[in-house]
Amino acid sequence: MATTTSIGTDSSTAAAQGTAMEITVNKADLLRELTATQGVVERKTTIPILSNFLFEAADGKLSITATDLDLSLRTSCAAKVKKEGSCTIPARKFYDYVKLLPEGEVSIKLMENHWVQIRSGRSNTKMVGMARANFPALPAFPDSLSMQLPAQVLRTLIGKTIFAISSEESRYTLNGALMVLKAESITMVATDGHRLAHIENSKARFTGISGEMKTLVPKKAMAELNSLLQNSDVESIEFAKDDSTLFFRIGPRVLTSRQLTGQFPNYEAVLPRDNNKSVALRCEELASAIQRVAQFADERSGAIRLKLDKNELRLSSSSTDSGESEDSIEVVYDSDPMVIGFNSQYLLEFLKVANDGGVRLELKDSQSAGQLRPDDAGDEYKYRYIVMPMRI
Amino acid sequence: MNSTFKTYFHVDMDAFFVSVEELFDPSLKGKAVVVGGQRDERGVVSAASYEARKFGVHSAMPLRTAAKLCPHAIFVDGHMDRYQECSKKVYAVLNRFTPKVEMASIDEAYLDMTGTERLFGPPLKAAHALHEAMKSETQLNCSIGIATSRVVAKITSDQAKPNGVLWVIPGSESGFLAPLDVRKMPGIGKVTEQRLHELGIRKIGDLAKLDDAFLQQHFGAWGAAMAAKARGEDAGGWFDAEVGEDEGPKSISHEHTFSEDTRNEADLEATLLRLSEMVGRRLREHALFARTVQLKLRYTDFSTITRAHTPDSPTQLDTEIYSEIRKLFRANWTRGRTIRLLGVTTTNFEAQEDASGQMNLLSTGTTSNQHQRWTQATAMADKLRDKFGDSSVVLGTSLKRKLRERVHENPADRKKPEQ
Numbered sequence: 001m002a003t004t005t006s007i008g009t010d011s012s013t014a015a016a017q018g019t020a021m022e023i024t025v026n027k028a029d030l031l032r033e034l035t036a037t038q039g040v041v042e043r044k045t046t047i048p049i050l051s052n053f054l055f056e057a058a059d060g061k062l063s064i065t066a067t068d069l070d071l072s073l074r075t076s077c078a079a080k081v082k083k084e085g086s087c088t089i090p091a092r093k094f095y096d097y098v099k100l101l102p103e104g105e106v107s108i109k110l111m112e113n114h115w116v117q118i119r120s121g122r123s124n125t126k127m128v129g130m131a132r133a134n135f136p137a138l139p140a141f142p143d144s145l146s147m148q149l150p151a152q153v154l155r156t157l158i159g160k161t162i163f164a165i166s167s168e169e170s171r172y173t174l175n176g177a178l179m180v181l182k183a184e185s186i187t188m189v190a191t192d193g194h195r196l197a198h199i200e201n202s203k204a205r206f207t208g209i210s211g212e213m214k215t216l217v218p219k220k221a222m223a224e225l226n227s228l229l230q231n232s233d234v235e236s237i238e239f240a241k242d243d244s245t246l247f248f249r250i251g252p253r254v255l256t257s258r259q260l261t262g263q264f265p266n267y268e269a270v271l272p273r274d275n276n277k278s279v280a281l282r283c284e285e286l287a288s289a290i291q292r293v294a295q296f297a298d299e300r301s302g303a304i305r306l307k308l309d310k311n312e313l314r315l316s317s318s319s320t321d322s323g324e325s326e327d328s329i330e331v332v333y334d335s336d337p338m339v340i341g342f343n344s345q346y347l348l349e350f351l352k353v354a355n356d357g358g359v360r361l362e363l364k365d366s367q368s369a370g371q372l373r374p375d376d377a378g379d380e381y382k383y384r385y386i387v388m389p390m391r392i
Numbered sequence: 393m394n395s396t397f398k399t400y401f402h403v404d405m406d407a408f409f410v411s412v413e414e415l416f417d418p419s420l421k422g423k424a425v426v427v428g429g430q431r432d433e434r435g436v437v438s439a440a441s442y443e444a445r446k447f448g449v450h451s452a453m454p455l456r457t458a459a460k461l462c463p464h465a466i467f468v469d470g471h472m473d474r475y476q477e478c479s480k481k482v483y484a485v486l487n488r489f490t491p492k493v494e495m496a497s498i499d500e501a502y503l504d505m506t507g508t509e510r511l512f513g514p515p516l517k518a519a520h521a522l523h524e525a526m527k528s529e530t531q532l533n534c535s536i537g538i539a540t541s542r543v544v545a546k547i548t549s550d551q552a553k554p555n556g557v558l559w560v561i562p563g564s565e566s567g568f569l570a571p572l573d574v575r576k577m578p579g580i581g582k583v584t585e586q587r588l589h590e591l592g593i594r595k596i597g598d599l600a601k602l603d604d605a606f607l608q609q610h611f612g613a614w615g616a617a618m619a620a621k622a623r624g625e626d627a628g629g630w631f632d633a634e635v636g637e638d639e640g641p642k643s644i645s646h647e648h649t650f651s652e653d654t655r656n657e658a659d660l661e662a663t664l665l666r667l668s669e670m671v672g673r674r675l676r677e678h679a680l681f682a683r684t685v686q687l688k689l690r691y692t693d694f695s696t697i698t699r700a701h702t703p704d705s706p707t708q709l710d711t712e713i714y715s716e717i718r719k720l721f722r723a724n725w726t727r728g729r730t731i732r733l734l735g736v737t738t739t740n741f742e743a744q745e746d747a748s749g750q751m752n753l754l755s756t757g758t759t760s761n762q763h764q765r766w767t768q769a770t771a772m773a774d775k776l777r778d779k780f781g782d783s784s785v786v787l788g789t790s791l792k793r794k795l796r797e798r799v800h801e802n803p804a805d806r807k808k809p810e811q
Contacts, residue, residue, distance in 0.1 A: 046726050168704040192704075193754045265754045301749060343750060369753060391749035 020085025021110040023057045027101050027120065029077040030062075034095045036231065036253060037066040039224050040073040041091040049134045052088040055108070057081045062108075065138065066091060071220050072138050073228075075253040088129040089116050097125060139245045141254055146240040146247070147208055149186070151229055153201050154237065157188040158226045160199045160383055163349045165219040166192035173262035176218040183209050189267050195346045195387040196267055203380045215241060216264055221248075221257035228253060272371050272386060275362035277338060279313060279331040283359050283374070287351040289327040293317045294344035296325035303390045304344045308363070309337045317344075340366045341392030347372075350385045366392075397562050399515050399538065401503040402545035403486060403522070406533040406554045408499035409439035412478050413468050415531055424449075424465040431459035431467045434651045438470045442554060473781075475499075481530045489522055500549075502542050519557045539565065541626045546578050565624030570597025577621055584611070584618075596622050641678060645686075645737035646670040653692045653730040660731060664721055665714050665789045667736040672710035673782065676774060680741040681706035685713055687720040688735030698737075699724050706742045710787060711766050713738065 034053075041051065047069075054065040062079040065072065087110040097118065098106065106120040114129045157179075166174035177190035187200040217225075228250045229237070238249035241259065248255040293304050297317040307314040313331045318324035340363060350372055351359070358375040372385040405411070409427040414420045420441075426449060428438035437458050440449040447462035458465065479498045486493045489512065492504035505518060512518035519536045526534050537548025538559040547569065552558035560568045574596055575585045591610065593599055599607075599622035607615030620627035646667045654660060664687075675682055685707075686700035699720045707713060717736055725731070773785040 046724070166704070171704075191753065193752055194750055196753060270753050303749060341749070367751070386753065388751040388753045390751065 020083050021055070021057050021087050021108070022081075022083040022085070023062055023109075024080040024082070024105050024107045025062055025077055027098065027103055027106050030106060031098050033064050033075045033077045033253075034098060036075055036228065037064060037073050037091070038095070039227060040066040040068060040071050049088065049130050049136070051091055052130055052135070053091045053094065054086065054088050054132065054135045056086040058084045065135070067136060067138065069136065070218065070258045071224060072256045073224070073253060074138065074256075085110060086132045087114065087116055088132055088135055089127055090129065093127060094118075097127075138256060139242070139247075141238075141247045141249060141256075142240050142242055145242075146238045146249070147181075147206060148236045149206075149239050150204050150236050151232070151234050151250075153186060153204050155226065155229045156381065157186065157199055157201065158222050158229075160353050161188045161190040161197040162219065162222050162226065163353065164190040164192060164195055164197040164385075165222070167219070168192065173216065173260060173264055176216045176260045177222060178264040178267075179215045179217050181206055181209055181213040181215070182211070183207070189264070191265065191267060194343070195350075195385065196270065197350070197383075197385050198267070198271070199381055199383045201381050214264075215246065216260040216262075217246065218257055218260050221246065221255065224255055224257075225250075228255060270369065270386065271384075272362070272364065272369050275364045275368070275371050277308060277333075277335045277364065278360055278362045279308065279333050280375075281313070281329065281331065281359050281361055283351050283354050283356055285329060286359065286361075287348060289315050289329055290344050290347055290351070293325045293327050294348070296322050297344055301390065302344045302346075303341050303392060304347075305339060305341050305392050307337070307339045308333055308335075310334065313361075338363065338366060339392075340370065341390040342370065342387055343390055346387050350387075354383070354385075397506070397540050399505040399508075399540065400542050400545040401489075401505050401515075401519060401522070402537040402539075402542065402549040403482075403501050403503060403526075404535050404537075404546075404549045404553070405482060405499040406535060407439060407441055408478075408532070409470060409475055410441040411532050412474050413471070415478075416471075416474065417468075420466060420468070424462050426455070426458050426462070426465045426467050427470050429455050429467065429469055431455060431465075434649065440465075478530060478532065482526070482532070482534075485522070485526050485529055488525070489518065502545065505538075516557065516559050519559070523557055539624070541565070541624055543578060543621045543626050544569065544624045547572065547576055550576065566597075566600055566622075569622065569624060570595060570600065572596045574599060577618070579621070580618070587611075641680070641741070643737055643739040644671055644674045644678070644680075644682070645688075645735060647688065647733060647735035649733045650731065653732050655728055655730045657727075660725070660734065661718060661721070662789050663734050664717050664736065665710075665787055667734065668714035668717055669710040669786060670782075671736050671738055672708060672713050672770070673774065673777070675708040675738060676770070678741075679743065681708050681744065682713070682738030683740035683742060684738065685716040685720075686737040686739065687717050687724065688733070688737065689721070689725060689731060690733035691726075692730045692732050694732070696733075697724060698735075700737075700739075702740065706740075709763070709766050709770055711770075712763070714787075 037053070050068055056063040057079060058081060060078060060081055061076045063074060063076040065074045101120045101123060104121060106118060109117045111117055111126070114131060116127050116129050118125045118127065161177050165177055168174070171193060174192055177188050180187040183206055185200055185202040186204050186206070187198070189196065189198045225248055232251050234251045240247040244259055246257045246259055290304065293315045294302060294317065296319055297304050298319045299321065304315055304317045307316070311331060311333055313329045314326065315328070316324070316326040354374045355376065360373045360375060362371040362373065366389055369386050369388050374383055376383065410425050413425065413427060422443065423441065424444035424447065425441040426437055426444055429435045433455050435455055437449060437451050437453045437455060439451055440458070444462050444465045449458045449462050449465065455467065475498055483493065483495060486501055486503060490503050490505055490508055494502045496502060505515065508518060512521060515538045519538055523534065523536060526532060533555040535549045535552040535555060536557045537545040537550070537552055539545040539548050540562050544560055544565050548558045548560050572595060574580050574588050574593060577596055599618065602619065604616050604619045607619045611618060617627040648663055648667060683706045684700050684702045686698055688696065688698045690696040701716050701720055703716060713736065776785045
């Protein structure tokens with residue numbers, strides 16, 4: 001009977017797979033790689049296979065893959081492979097369990113019907129995974145087209161822009177930062193429609209680029225990249241892209257991200273050119289004054305008022321709920337007095353990532369975008385932050 | 393003391409939907425009539441005539457249950473447009489007696505009649521005139537309760553039904569309330585009633601005898617409000633506000649129960665779009681912008697989830713509401729599971745689009761351009777709808793799913809949260 005045959009075929013495949021994978025790995029090695037994948041494993045998913053890891057054992061190593069379809073991470077650790085093969089396993093449960101295991105060897109063996117046996121010392125556990133065939137296929141790294149990006153520079157670029165990315169999903173093209181690569185510079189720009197962070201490094205050199213190469217990097221990929229870079233000492237990472245996917249290779253780990261399609265707004269048009277009222281401030285001093293005053297700002301809008309007067313910057317706020325507050329900073333200022341409102345949160349987010357030291361606040365009038373530029377010690381980076389005012 | 397009395401009327405239309413249907417089809421008069429749909433349909437009863445109520449039929453009951461209880465009843469589809477039209481006429485009559493009219497629902501209103509004695513005479517006389525005017529101008533019967541608080545006025549109109557006027561003389565409130573079942577009190581539903589029964593409290597008089605602390609201990613803040621109501625005072629929820637003090641809606645929502653459960657994605661999304669349009673239209677009618685958009689999803693097994701999202705900027709546009717709702721839907725619907733009910737709710741209202749005052753950096757960008765164009769298009773569509781009816785202009789996708797609007801007549805026992 002046809003039915004019986006097909007069941008027979010299925011179970012024999014399963015059996016073939018089922019007896020296939022058998023490995024031993026060091027617990028610390030395994031845990032390190034599992035930890036690296038935590039940002040990628042989907043917690044709340046309606047597609048069950050996405051809460052699983054894909055394990056593939058071959059050539060003396062165990063490859064671990066996690067994906068949420070937008071973002072995937074593939075990593076590996078050394079393993080004694082007794083039998084090559086693959087399986088999937090519930091990611092969260094497995095991770096929590098491995099954390100609790102004593103240091104030493106962990107053996108992982110695929111049994112029948114997707115059961116996976118995990119043994120370590122005197123501990124013995126069985127978990128049930130899903131058919132390996134259900135795990136989504138991931139695009140392979142296109143080695144031929146890759147380029148090197150300096151890890152440290154990339155970290156800096158991400159750190160100084162990621163906070164300005166819109167978390168508003170309906171503004172699709174603002175859900176990522178624009179990375180512009182030229183032969184002699186790399187630039188990253190992020191905006192949520194109210195403020196914009198722009199940073200350029202013109203010390204880095206890139207070969208194989210004619211003109212400029214623009215890439216929209218999704219926020220989630222930026223965050224993941226940032227945390228992978230933080231936990232790695234590689235000097236450079238490999239970057240490549242095809243029509244739909246971005247690829248980043250950080251040491252042994254490969255992060256792939258779906259590309260954001262669409263047009264990043266024409267940000268160059270909104271960069272202020274004639275902000276002629278300017279004061280020099282200390283980041284820390286400005287930040288703490290804003291923090292104090294913001295305590296008494298309207299909770300929802302976070303609006304504070306900045307008043308520039310002769311040699312004084314006065315910050316103030318008031319709310320019907322909490323009261324009112326004022327702070328003032330001595331500055332060198334001799335132009336016309338002016339008042340402007342800002343969302344305190346927008347200013348603080350920038351000051352938090354700006355280097356400690358001096359910052360220049362450049363304004364035009366109460367209706368036009370303000371600009372903040374840290375006085376950088378070196379000339380390696382050019383960093384500017386543009387914020388639209390609030391009506392006050 | 394006597395000049396400081398408030399005088400409230402609670403005017404409640406008698407079997408409103410049924411009476412309106414009778415105006416259009418006089419042969420229904422005196423028969424058992426169920427409004428809301430046909431006997432074998434999936435929906436619920438919107439209203440029932442007094443004859444049908446004798447058989448245990450009440451609003452919000454499944455139509456099929458009503459058909460079992462009262463097999464000889466005549467089942468009629470609801471006509472929201474007719475009820476709204478009549479409700480407007482009712483309001484016009486009420487508004488002549490006092491400017492302080494608060495329509496509590498489509499068929500009942502609170503009137504603050506304090507200080508109208510010189511115009512209309514003592515309360516009973518005014519009520520009689522109102523009752524007559526209502527009958528002659530709308531051909532509809534109503535019942536009127538008169539009291540010094542809205543809570544008592546509401547209970548009184550219920551006692552006056554059908555087609556009666558009843559006045560609780562100032563000072564006699566507690567005596568009037570005492571023998572009534574606790575369930576008669578607005579805000580006490582099945583659950584609270586049962587809990588009160590467990591405590592041995594059956595009559596409003598039992599409630600009034602207890603001290604506030606006891607009720608507060610068992611029912612929290614709501615307990616204190618309940619005690620105050622038992623003494624005949626307005627307290628708790630919207631009874632705290634003055635009549636005619638328009639607080640505006642706290643949320644606007646529409647739901648749809650499928651006549652047959654479905655997992656057809658195109659159908660489901662078309663329904664969500666239609667619901668988003670209905671919600672958007674009402675937001676614009678109230679000139680409100682919603683910050684929070686919420687999806688309600690009920691599967692065949694009645695398991696229900698609600699998921700909400702608060703985008704950066706508040707909206708009143710159908711397309712923007714729908715785009716949020718669709719995202720929530722796609723992220724939360726377990727594909728392949730059949731769905732019984734979908735709902736779209738908006739809350740967290742603001743009177744302005746950019747209440748925060750934050751200016752835009754990319755005001756020339758595509759997003760806001762699109763927003764601008766949709767705002768204009770929607771305003772035009774609304775004008776057409778005002779002129780030719782709500783279904784004259786709809787977004788393409790939602791054409792697949794034309795929904796019949798359902799509103800329940802005075803579902804008093806279901807409307808207010810219990811606690």
